[in-house]
Amino acid sequence: MTTAFRRTLIASTALGLVAGAAAAQELTVWAWDPNFNGAAMEAAAAAYQEMGNPDFTLDYQEFAREEIEQKLQTQLAAGTMDGLPDIVLIEDYSAQKFLLSFPGAFEPLTDVIDYSGFADYKVALASVDGETYAMPFDSGVTGLFYRSDLIEEAGYTAEDMQDLTWDEFIEIGEAVTEATGTPMISLDINDPGLFVVMLQSTGSWFFNEDGSLNIEGNPDFRAAMADYQEILQSDMWTQVNSWADYQASLAGDVASTVSGVWITGTIKAADMSGQWAVAPIPRVAEAENGTNYSNLGGSSWYVLASSDDKELAFDFLTSVWGSDVEFYNQILVDQGAVGSLLASREGDAYQEADAYFGGQEVWQDFSSWLGQVPAVDYGIFTYEVRSAIASNIPAIADGADLDEAISSIAAEAAVLTQ
Amino acid sequence: MSDVAAHRLDPEAAEPSARAALRGPDGPGRDMIGPAVKYIVLSLAAFVSVFPFFWMLVGTTNSSYDIVRGKAWFGDQLLVNLGNLIEQVDLPRVLFNSFYIAIISTVATLLVSSLAGYAFEIFRHKWRERIFAALLLMLSIPFAALMVPLFVMMASAGLINTYSAIILPTIANIFIIFYFRQATKAFPHELRDAAKIDGLKEWQIFLRVYMPVMRSTYAAATIIVFTLTWNNYLWPLIVLQTNDMKTMVLTISSLNSAYTPDFGVIMVATVITTLPTLIIFFLLQRLFVQGMLGSVK
Known part of the structure; x- marks a missing residue:
């Protein structure tokens, strides 16, 4: 092997490693409404970076709700996973349809997330046969x-x-x-x-x-x-x-x-x-x-089984969406998003009186009602x-x-x- | 020879008799009630078709709140709406995507489909009509049925999320092939014979004789294909996966999907999306007439 060739080989291997490492720190997410879901996801990414993951990047791609469903449906039916995101937002009303129509397409998170900290009814909506498949997001309490x-x-x-x-x-x-x-x-x-x-x-x-x-x-x-x-x-x-x-x-x-x-x-x-x-x-x-x-509306984050970076997705979801009360308080203030993590109510923003509502502590009220929403199965x-x-x-x-x-x-x- | 052709393609030549037929035996002005009713109905129809455009233009100048409340006159929010749109959407990129896809699609479709239409009409073959009938039958297959196999094809070719994935399936456009074949029936075969005698090869005849003569057909087909590809929604939606590949139509759709849509911004985006097809239509409408009058000179 000539030196020049060896050098090129080493250089390209190193390049490949660098590229691989960079790619491993990026998650692609599909969601709708950049001012609500998109902004909340960006805030989560920023929170995750501050937790000691400075190289983490979020690749947020914007599609309408029905468009995401249409795209997923076509791709999963075609059986080609090219270009599917790592994490996708699905509305709760449609969740069972996807989970039952495409078994194996979404990653079960039962062993990854401690669901006892979330509103029961949200967990039930993303569960099939004892496995739960989603990180519960916004509530429609x-x-x-x-x-x-x-x-x-x-x-x-x-x-x-x-x-x-x-x-x-x-x-x-x-x-x-x-x-x-x-x-x-x-x-x-x-x-x-x-x-x-x-x-x-x-x-x-x-x-x-x-x-x-x-x-x-x-x-x-x-x-x-x-x-x-x-x-x-x-x-x-x-x-x-x-x-x-x-x-x-x-x-x-x-x-x-x-x-x-x-x-x-x-x-x-x-x-x-x-x-x-x-x-x-x-x-x-x-x-x-x-x-x-x-409850009316609401949606949750799903990890696709085809994702190359499942471990990263799990870590990102559990460390921010699964436990970061401060993050939930931030998206409440900035986006008006009420998450399903029950512990969020301990945060400052949730305890504030709202002058718009005559000084009522509306977020405390909503979060106590959140835990009492009857769980039903929205079906297909x-x-x-x-x-x-x-x-x-x-x-x-x-x-x-x-x-x-x-x-x-x-x-x-x-x-x-x- | 060229006199014959000019006569065939010259609409003026056919006009006097047509006018006489339209005028009818009684001549104009006898019956005023008929025309009055006709104009009232036509005005109503015109109002119904023009009003959405008017509403769209008014909407660009109003806030989302005013639009929803039904404000039907111009306001002062145009720059605000435009500013918000530019802030939310990478407008140059999205416009580039739309233009690139529509222009390449149109040029490629016209070239391939007109060649096919020409061949179907000019060359004789015992299978010709059967193949053509099979093609026309395929027009009746809904796109939804083709979507999944087409996606698999594009994925195995590694073309997901590329311009080619959108452009390639549009090129062999059955309707445009049919349209060119029909139009080619009016193409004077004497022209082709004469060109052959002059020593032109088939591709030269197509380029130098057929294309100039059929200018009006090309103009009309351009309007049709450009509008189709510019407004194409479902397939680009399925095959494009990132924001930087999106077209104007897809962008409007995502603007619309916000929990609290900003209708002022949506109206501005809609006007910007409508303009190119309008401009192309008016530009080619002139060329259409010119082509009719001066196709053989």
Whole structure:
């Protein structure tokens, strides 16, 4: 071997090693919403660097939520893992679909993460057959956000708003609407989001454990639907036609809304400091295990089995997302993101009183409600059943017989989930 | 020879009789109610089709909040929206990607598909019609069915997340082949015969005779292919994996996916995305007419 050749060989080997070492410190992540999920991931990367991993880099790639699902679905179906990320964000409602359709595609994290520190219901959403596959991220723990000034104007106090039933809520709502001229809530008649929240608060869902439909003959479903019909037939709501329209209605057109904690950012964008407050959502009184806690939306981080850097991904997720309370406080302040790590509530930001909400310690409230959200299994076909419900809402609002409406939903859902 | 060709391709020659036919036997001005109704219906249709564009332009100058509230007149937020867009998106890079993909795709598609269309019409072969029918049948296969195998192909060729992965599948465009074959039926065969007598080879005939004569067809096909590739969404989405490869259309889609979308920024991005196809359309519309009038001189 000539010296020159040997030198080249050594040089190229060294180069290869350097490149390999550099690559080993980088994780690729796919997520949506750069101002929320993206920013939280960047903050996590910065926190991880400070923990003694100065060479760590995050390669954040931005795609819409449905786009990530479409891309994953195509690639996993094609069986080619080229260019898939190390970590991907998946919405909780879609998680079971991916876990059950593509077994082996995601890395089980049961032995990596101590799940006892997280909200139970979030862990359940990412679990199949005793294995859990995700680092739980943002929670959609729900609250009843209401305009304290308008409630007062109608003769009610903050105390009157605590732990209501839906019947009581409708009574207050109609009184507020009449006294102030402002409708109590805004509803998009094409979006069954409120009903979905009501159903989860009873601890029930669309499916049995074996995945079959649990709609007809489900007493909780019927009880929630009865309350929902009462809301639709009341005079306390105004119609909105899109998500954007709904968000806009929160800036002065309604006296309250039931939504996930992530709506806080939208509410605070409206420049109405001191005029809002939060209470637990009303409960379905007729349901056996009815609670005042529920969830809307939320998503979690999944490690792909095809990742070259699983160990790094595990270490990154557990050291930051699994235990760093300070990090969770930072993303609460900067992004308004409420994580699912229960210990976060010990942080300063979680204990602060919020002037926008009249000095209420809203984050303490949300984090105590977070631990009480009933765990349900969203199954594979949540979106299909939602659309079956949506197409029956107009009839329900018109006063259709409840059992007939539920049969019709069940029949449509059966077709859609075949 | 060239008189015959000029006559065939000259729309003026056919026009007098066509005009007479349109005018009808009663002449103009007899019945005013018919035209009035016609114009009212047409104005309504025009309003319905123009309003979204107007709304889009108005939207670029308003804040997201005003847009959602339905403000229908111009505001003063244009620079703010533009600034936010530039801050959130690497605009030069994304525009470059879109233009690069659309231009290369268009040139390659026109070249290959017009060659195919020319060959299908000019050369005779006993299998010609069967092959052509098979091609047309393939038009009815939905892209969703091709996506997974196409992805496997691109992955095994090592082309995932490259421009080629987007450009290659567009080049043999069946519709454009069909379009060129139909247009070639009007191409005067005498021209090809004359060129042959003059000693031109087949590729020379294609380059020097066919292409100039068919300028109008090329112009129309350019509009179609450019718009298709510029607006292409599903396949680039599947095969591109990094932000620095994204096209304008993909960028708008991710802007739209934020939990609180900024509609002002989205409107600015939409206008920027619409402009190139509009400009190409108006530029080529002129060339289209010129091509018709002056194709053989």
